[in-house]
Amino acid sequence: MSLFRKEKPAGHYPVERPDAEWRRELSPEAYRVLRQHGTERPGTSPLNREKRPGTFVCAGCGQPLFDAATKYESGTGWPSFWQPLEGGVGTTTDRSFFMVRTEVHCANCGGHLGHVFPDGPPPTGQRYCMNGAAMRFEAAEQE
Numbered sequence: 492m493s494l495f496r497k498e499k500p501a502g503h504y505p506v507e508r509p510d511a512e513w514r515r516e517l518s519p520e521a522y523r524v525l526r527q528h529g530t531e532r533p534g535t536s537p538l539n540r541e542k543r544p545g546t547f548v549c550a551g552c553g554q555p556l557f558d559a560a561t562k563y564e565s566g567t568g569w570p571s572f573w574q575p576l577e578g579g580v581g582t583t584t585d586r587s588f589f590m591v592r593t594e595v596h597c598a599n600c601g602g603h604l605g606h607v608f609p610d611g612p613p614p615t616g617q618r619y620c621m622n623g624a625a626m627r628f629e630a631a632e633q634e
């Protein structure tokens with residue numbers, strides 16, 4: 492892919508693993524999103540329909556990212572949230588695709604999750620537009 496960005500998000504992360512290891516342990520779609528800044532096709536993630544109480548965690552390292560209480564239906568076909576869990580994610584400026592966007596990644600392993608846009612609902616006005624393939628859902632009542 493010519494549009495693939497080779498640069499990693501700035502900085503180092505508590506969890507850093509060789510690329511071959513990520514490739515072996517993640518599903519192909521999770522690897523493509525988390526480690527290669529891919530974007531899943533809208534409407535394809537089962538997490539779009541997830542409405543139970545619980546926590547969305549990083550598919551790469553298990554880091555808690557979003558509380559289900561902050562999820563909302565954005566109509567985009569991607570799981571959307573108005574606020575991340577404290578310390579769950581980090582952001583960098585993404586200048587790919589001739590746009591300036593704010594990229595969102597896991598604060599623990601640096602895996603790419605999606606982007607955040609300033610057109611979300613109250614109380615934050617933020618729309619964390621996430622790839623479902625980059626996350627797993629842990630239902631509250633099962634833990």
Ligand SMILES: [Zn+2]
Pocket residue numbers: 549550551552553554597598599600601602
């Ligand atoms: Zn992670």
